[in-house]
Amino acid sequence: MTRRAHSHDYSLRSLQSLLGVSRRVVTGLIDAGFVQPARGRRNELRFSFQDVVVLRTAFQLQTAKIASRKILRAIAKLKKELPQELPLSGIRITAVGDNVAVRSGPAQWDAASGQHLLDFEVAPVQGEVAFLDAAPQNLRNREQQADEWFALAEQLLETDVVGAEQAYRKAVALAPRSHYDASINLGVLLCEAETRCEEALDVFDNALTHFPDDALLHFNRAVVLEELKRYDAAFDAYGRCIELDPTHADAHFNMARLSEICGDNEGLLRHLSAYRRLIG
Structure with a gap:
């Protein structure tokens, strides 16, 4: 089945309201190249669902008490160091302490310093960038x-x-x-x-x-x-x-209608009576 393209339905202001992301973080993500919003009729920025997920990650890092400047610095450094062909869907971002950590494939490192990290649990989320807790993956x-x-x-x-x-x-x-x-x-x-x-x-x-x-x-x-x-x-x-x-009135009504379609007058009357009793 062919997947339809995402529409660009979100303005900068609606995103800030929806996700609680500061304008500075949003513009920093755009400058870093992690989101590429479209332009509306008046040249305003318009964002897609994919952009929403990326920006939601930034918001979650903020709620994990990661400073905006650290988020922006980490993303800017990532943009420079990651291979050009690496898709955005291959990146996992999480908060470890007060740092931003990243995983791509088997490698995991501190986003700002580039230092590799060990024993850092990352959940196997497929698709868009997702915020992950620093805690081990569990139910x-x-x-x-x-x-x-x-x-x-x-x-x-x-x-x-x-x-x-x-x-x-x-x-x-x-x-x-x-x-x-x-x-x-x-x-x-x-x-x-x-x-x-x-x-x-x-x-x-x-x-x-x-x-x-x-x-x-x-x-x-x-x-x-x-x-x-x-x-x-x-x-x-x-x-x-x-x-x-037995109190599901709509089920009785639909059964009455099906009984009528099938020519079952007894079933029609029985279920219609039950429906009227339940809504009365």
């Missing part, structure tokens, strides 16, 4: 990272659907046993695209391997199956939702 860290990606997805949802999808997928992949809220929202997002219902079904099926007795997941899966016109499977999925949550 708690992965849960925290997953929650941060979910929060970013929620922030992007209204302005960058492609970016939100990627962030939801990051949350699902990082969470030790999948990420419930990210799975729900990702599946709904894909289903809303109409042509991606099969992908949405895969998301819900995967989530159900971790949360097999969740009524909402079964309901959403049933909606996707109905969109795909797999009515028998949808009916069974709605039925499972109602088994788990």
